[in-house]
Amino acid sequence: MTSPILYIFSGLPGSGKSTLAKALARVTKASYLRIDTVEQGIRDLCQFKVEGEGYRLSYRVASDNLELGNSVIADSCNPIELTREEWQDVANNLNAQFINIEVRCSDKTEHKQRVEERVSEVANLILPSWQQVVDREYHPWNSNSINLVKIDTAGKSIEESIEELLQRLKAHQR
Incomplete structure (x- = not known):
């Protein structure tokens, strides 16, 4: 039996990470865990400002699934070193495997258009404006980061980006 894998997605809003994370969940049959959904659920049910609670709750849900032998897709901005280390x-x-996947859109015009045109898939979630995305704290990945796969979705169709991700993961796991 192979050990489960925690696929840890990172990237700014509008980069394409949720699209790729969901596609990977469909292909791998892994559990899909979206921080936006968890955080909005906490806001809706508990009526308080969510800070790190969504991540901490998600770590527990991911742990339960990994312990059962299920791979997990963790879909979040994952913007700072602290959350990356915690995942x-x-x-x-x-004793599960993990793969960090950073998704970015290097074309600022395309990225801005995506942010401005997208519609929330999570009930009651207010999506960030382009200015909020630009101003967001996001630490660059260290070039020495372990198990890191980078995907740039700029100028590519969703299908091309998914295919590239699957190929890179396959090559990475060899």
Whole structure:
């Protein structure tokens, strides 16, 4: 039996990460865990400002699934080193594998258009404006980061980006 894999997605809103994360979940039959959904659920049910609670709750849900042998897709901006390390700790604590996947759109015009034209898939979630995306704290990945696969979705169709991701994951896992 192969050990489960925690696929840890990262990237700014509008980069294409949720589209790729959902596609990978369909292909791998992994559990899909979207932080936006968790955080909005907390806001809706508990009526308080959500900060790190969505991530911490999601770490627990991911742990439960990994412990059962199910791979997990963690879909979040994952903007800082702290959350990146915490996701990796989730996998390491259960002797599971992990792969970091950073999704970006290097074409600012295309990225802005995506942000401005997209519609929320999560009930009651207010999507960020382009200015909020630009101003968002997002630490660049360290070139020494382990198990990191980078995908640039600029100028590519969804199908091309998915195919590239699958090919890179296949090559990475060899």
